[in-house]
Amino acid sequence: xxxxxxxxxxxxxxxxxxxxxxxxxxxxxxxxxxxxxxxxxxxxxxxxxxxxxxxxxxxxxxxxxxxxxxxxxxxxxxxxxxxxxxxxxxxxxxxxxxxxxxxxxxxxxxx
Amino acid sequence: xxxxxxxxxxxxxxxxxxxxxxxxxxxxxxxxxxxxxxxxxxxxxxxxxxxxxxxxxxxxxxxxxxxxxxxxxxxxxxxxxxxxxxxxxxxxxxxxxxxxxxxxxxxxxxxxx
Numbered sequence: 001x002x003x004x005x006x007x008x009x010x011x012x013x014x015x016x017x018x019x020x021x022x023x024x025x026x027x028x029x030x031x032x033x034x035x036x037x038x039x040x041x042x043x044x045x046x047x048x049x050x051x052x053x054x055x056x057x058x059x060x061x062x063x064x065x066x067x068x069x070x071x072x073x074x075x076x077x078x079x080x081x082x083x084x085x086x087x088x089x090x091x092x093x094x095x096x097x098x099x100x101x102x103x104x105x106x107x108x109x110x111x
Numbered sequence: 112x113x114x115x116x117x118x119x120x121x122x123x124x125x126x127x128x129x130x131x132x133x134x135x136x137x138x139x140x141x142x143x144x145x146x147x148x149x150x151x152x153x154x155x156x157x158x159x160x161x162x163x164x165x166x167x168x169x170x171x172x173x174x175x176x177x178x179x180x181x182x183x184x185x186x187x188x189x190x191x192x193x194x195x196x197x198x199x200x201x202x203x204x205x206x207x208x209x210x211x212x213x214x215x216x217x218x219x220x221x222x223x224x
Contacts, residue, residue, distance in 0.1 A: 031210050042115075042201055042215030043155075050210060088154065092210070097143055097162060098170075099213060103154035 010106040019076040021105040023089035024069075030092045032065055033099065034074050037086045046074075046087075081111040114138055115216035117202050123222045130175075130189040132219050134202030137183070142204040144185040145213065146177055149199040161185060197223045 013019055025032070031050045035043040049056045049065045049072065056063045062075040076083055086106050090099040114137040124130060136142055143162050147155040157170045159177035167177050174193060178186045185202060199220050203213040 033212055035213075040199075040218075040220070042217045043203075043213070045212035045214070048210060048212055090213075097168075097205075098145065098157055098160050100157070101147075101155040 010108070012108045012110065013079055015079060015081055015109055015111050017079055019079050019083070019107050019109070021074045021087055021089075021107070023072045023074070023102055025072075025089075025091045025100075026070065027091075028094050029067075030094050032063075032072050033090045033092065034061075034063060034072075035088045035090060035101075037088065037104070039085075043088060076107075079107075079109045081109050083107060084109045115202055115204060115214060117200075117216035117219055119219060120217065121220045121222075123224060124192050125224055126194055127191050130187070130192050130196070130221070132187040132200055132202075132221075134185045134187075134216060135183055136185075136204045139204070139206045140182060142183070142206050144179065145203040145205070146185065146187050147201045147203060149201060149218075151198075155201065159187070192223045194223050197221055 011019055029051050031048050033048045034046045036046050037043045047058045047061055047063050049063045051067055054065055060077045065072045072089055086104040088101050088104045090101045092099050116135045145160045146158040148158055149155050159167055159169055161167050161179045164179055164182055175189050199218050201218045202216045205211055205213050
């Protein structure tokens with residue numbers, strides 16, 4: 001079954017603004033990962049947060065994880081036009097060899 | 112580094128024709144390999160995954176099949192394509208177990224007409 005499901009929103013923001021996306025899931029996880037996909041390309045891994053972590057930073061990315069609410073958020077600060085892409089969360093459930101992806105969030109950053 | 116080759120990049124096939132998509136990986140041995148499908152505007156649906164040569168797990172019953180004849184080769188096939196098989200097919204690999212990310216190829220855009 002599909003785990004990891006973003007709020008299915010298309011987000012349009014001005015360059016320099018922050019972009020926030022949310023993701024919820026249903027079962028116990030080892031970790032949660034965020035990926036980025038440019039149009040017509042494969043997905044690229046951005047950041048992984050383990051189930052015992054609450055927040056993680058990587059450059060302009062900030063990820064939070066709330067296991068009690070089974071939810072995560074991805075914040076992109078000071079957005080750039082090059083951040084325009086679809087962003088997916090994926091959950092790595094306990095006992096599995098595979099990731100389950102959500103439907104993705106389209107982000108458009110207007111220069 | 113981990114490199115994944117997928118071909119062809121685009122494919123247009125008539126309904127009822129066979130399909131063979133190939134994925135090969137470099138730079139690692141004994142990876143977990145995955146086939147995902149992405150329909151337009153949708154998330155990724157896991158089709159098959161493999162933890163080793165000849166070992167295939169199917170996630171969704173349908174007219175597709177997968178094979179892993181070599182450690183670094185993963186093939187997606189169909190004997191007779193359906194219109195609903197159209198989509199963007201992505202191969203991915205995972206090195207190690209547990210907390211490790213997937214690395215994706217650039218995908219094959221399949222249109223069944």
